[in-house]
Amino acid sequence: xxxxxxxxxxxxxxxxxxxxxxxxxxxxxxxxxxxxxxxxxxxxxxxxxxxxxxxxxxxxxxxxxxxxxxxxxxxxxxxxxxxxxxxxxxxxxxxxxxxxxxxxxxxxxxxxxxxxxxxxxxxxxxxxxxxxxxxxxxxxxxxxxxxxxxxxxxxxxxxxxxxxxxxxxxxxxxxxxxxxxxxxxxxxxxxxxxxxx
Amino acid sequence: xxxxxxxxxxxxxxxxxxxxxxxxxxxxxxxxxxxxxxxxxxxxxxxxxxxxxxxxxxxxxxxxxxxxxxxxxxxxxxxxxxxxxxxxxxxxxxxxxxxxxxxxxxxxxxxxxxxxxxxxxxxxxxxxxxxxxxxxxxxxxxxxxxxxxxxxxxxxxxxxxxxxxxxxxxxxxxxxxxxxxxxxxxxxxxxxxxxxx
DNA sequence: CGATAATTATAACAACCGTTATGATATTTG
DNA sequence: CAAATATCATAACGGTTGTTATAATTATCG
Numbered sequence: 001x002x003x004x005x006x007x008x009x010x011x012x013x014x015x016x017x018x019x020x021x022x023x024x025x026x027x028x029x030x031x032x033x034x035x036x037x038x039x040x041x042x043x044x045x046x047x048x049x050x051x052x053x054x055x056x057x058x059x060x061x062x063x064x065x066x067x068x069x070x071x072x073x074x075x076x077x078x079x080x081x082x083x084x085x086x087x088x089x090x091x092x093x094x095x096x097x098x099x100x101x102x103x104x105x106x107x108x109x110x111x112x113x114x115x116x117x118x119x120x121x122x123x124x125x126x127x128x129x130x131x132x133x134x135x136x137x138x139x140x141x142x143x144x145x146x147x148x149x150x151x152x153x154x155x156x157x158x159x160x161x162x163x164x165x166x167x168x169x170x171x172x173x174x175x176x177x178x179x180x181x182x183x184x185x186x187x188x189x190x191x192x193x194x195x196x197x
Numbered sequence: 198x199x200x201x202x203x204x205x206x207x208x209x210x211x212x213x214x215x216x217x218x219x220x221x222x223x224x225x226x227x228x229x230x231x232x233x234x235x236x237x238x239x240x241x242x243x244x245x246x247x248x249x250x251x252x253x254x255x256x257x258x259x260x261x262x263x264x265x266x267x268x269x270x271x272x273x274x275x276x277x278x279x280x281x282x283x284x285x286x287x288x289x290x291x292x293x294x295x296x297x298x299x300x301x302x303x304x305x306x307x308x309x310x311x312x313x314x315x316x317x318x319x320x321x322x323x324x325x326x327x328x329x330x331x332x333x334x335x336x337x338x339x340x341x342x343x344x345x346x347x348x349x350x351x352x353x354x355x356x357x358x359x360x361x362x363x364x365x366x367x368x369x370x371x372x373x374x375x376x377x378x379x380x381x382x383x384x385x386x387x388x389x390x391x392x393x394x
Numbered sequence: 395c396g397a398t399a400a401t402t403a404t405a406a407c408a409a410c411c412g413t414t415a416t417g418a419t420a421t422t423t424g
Numbered sequence: 425c426a427a428a429t430a431t432c433a434t435a436a437c438g439g440t441t442g443t444t445a446t447a448a449t450t451a452t453c454g
Contacts, residue, residue, distance in 0.1 A: 027313020032441065044442095045402045054442060105312055111371050112309015115302055116224020125373045156380055159368065163384070167364020171356065174308050176322045183353055187360070190391045229411065241412095242432040251412060 012050050015040060016064040019057065024105040028113050033057075059123050062110050065103055066127045069093050072100070082147050083192055086138060090165055090188050095172045096181070104173045132158045139195075148195045157195065164191045209247050212237060213261040216254065221302040225310050230254075256320055259307050262300055263324045266290050269297070279344050280389055283335060287362055287385050292369045293378070301370045329355045336392075345392045354392065361388045 018040040023031045033054060037044045051057040076092030077085055095104040114120040136158040142148045168187055172178050179187070215237040220228045230251060234241045248254040273289030274282055292301040311317040333355040339345045365384055369375050376384070 025313075027310060029310065029313050033443090034441085043403050045404075048443080049401065109309050109312055111367070112306050113224055113226060114371070115306055116220075116222075116226050124371065128372050156383075159372070159374065159376070160384060162372070163364040163368040164361075165364070166367050167360040167362070170308075170363050170367055171360040174311070174321065175325050175356070175359070177356065179356070186353075187357060194387045194390075230413090231411085240433050242434075245413080246431065 008050065011046070012060060013064070015047060015050060015057065016061045019061045020064060020106050021102065023061065023109050024102040028058075028109045055119055058110075059119060061106070062120065062123050062127075065107050065110070066131075068103055069107075082145070083142065083196060086142070086161070086195075087188050087192055089138075090161070090191075091184060094165070094169055094184060096184070101173065104169055108170065108173055128162070132162060135161045142195075149197075152195065161191075164188075205247065208243070209257060210261070212244060212247060212254065213258045216258045217261060217303050218299065220258065220306050221299040225255075225306045228255075252316055255307075256316060258303070259317065259320050259324075262304050262307070263328075265300055266304075279342070280339065280393060283339070283358070283392075284385050284389055286335075287358070287388075288381060291362070291366055291381060293381070298370065301366055305367065305370055325359070329359060332358045339392075346394070349392065358388075361385075 015036070019031060019036045022036055022039045026035075033044045033047050036057075037047055040046070047057060051060065073089050073093050077089050080088045093100065095101045110120060111124060114124045136154055139148065139152075139154045139157055139161075143150060143152065143154065164187075168179070168184065212233070216228060216233045219233055219236045223232075230241045230244050233254075234244055237243065244254060248257065270286050270290050274286050277285045290297065292298045307317060308321060311321045333351055336345065336349075336351045336354055336358075340347060340349065340351065361384075365376070365381070
């Protein structure tokens with residue numbers, strides 16, 4: 001008989017958390033199965049038991065990364081409305097806390113490696129499409145409510161939202177300096193102005 | 198006696214070009230010394246003769262990437278003036294041609310790997326600082342000429358220029374869809390509007 | 395309790411890595 | 425020409441990798 005899904009999933013999450021931390025700290029180069037096991041405080045036996053191979057493990061970590069971003073975003077957006085909602089959602093998942101920095105660093109490692117890794121690239125594009133569809137839906141509601149320019153091409157605007165978001169995020173992570181909360185607010189507010197004017 | 202610098206540099210450039218192409222195609226994971234040599238049509242003997250070790254080779258490739266971007270930018274900016282110059286410079290080095298896509302893909306691979314690689318990270322930050330200083334200087338000239346808002350904090354604006362630029366670039370490379378020339382123009386024009394209004 | 399299965403550790407494997415030494419072949423220089 | 429040096433190919437090295445098989449341990453259940 002197979003073990004209850006709860007326990008399996010719980011362990012896989014623990015593995016993903018350890019791998020995520022390690023990847024964020026040392027990049028995907030340093031994330032060998034032995035290193036991940038060491039980070040988790042066990043041996044590779046655990047990893048090979050819950051994951052068929054390393055690719056499956058990495059894909060699960062990437063999924064965990066995107067899930068955490070989604071949850072953080074959903075939680076922050078609760079109770080918000082209108083254009084302000086778009087602003088809150090973007091600010092909530094930019095790398096402004098240690099936890100978010102960890103997630104962004106791992107994400108950047110994945111994106112860089114995905115170019116030479118078909119399975120990772122597919123996963124990345126799938127998540128990108130999901131994310132874009134979500135933003136697109138938000139924009140549709142705003143447009144129907146008359147809060148943003150009715151002439152805007154929302155498919156393009158959804159992509160532009162992500163581009164703006166990625167640009168700020170990647171820079172905060174990889175550049176020598178970071179942005180103050182006021183500066184982040186300025187950057188996001190500027191983007192929003194283009195939707196209403 | 199040492200060989201004339203011309204020949205050495207010429208060979209190192211050839212190696213960098215082959216490595217750049219390979220990294221762009223298969224990522225840094227696939228860029229082993231043997232694979233780079235194969236891409237170049239020789240053996241690893243050439244690589245070890247012109248580079249002390251792999252790190253030195255990779256750093257040289259990263260430098261080549263940034264040099265090509267600089268040259269493309271400088272060439273496109275020739276004869277331009279005012280705010281239009283900023284627009285031309287950004288559009289010129291966004292990944293709109295196969296050559297630029299190759300460069301951007303390699304750049305993204307480097308940035309992703311740099312998080313777990315001290316030497317690469319230092320190089321990346323050095324180039325970022327150089328780039329930012331260049332844009333900063335352009336902004337100073339525009340501000341002195343009265344073409345952009347005199348109240349702008351140009352250090353912040355230089356970083357914002359790069360963030361905007363990186364966002365569009367990373368999305369064009371890693372996202373499923375790409376932007377049409379008109380859409381790119383729209384994105385860049387939007388950014389420029391924030392400098393003058 | 396005893397048996398069956400899940401879990402975890404350990405070890406061996408072939409493949410690949412960067413590095414290094416060595417030898418062969420051009421090329422330069424005195 | 426001959427000696428010295430630059431150039432390049434080849435091979436061996438120790439180390440690390442993902443994968444896999446197997447053993448030891450623990451938990452589950454009839």
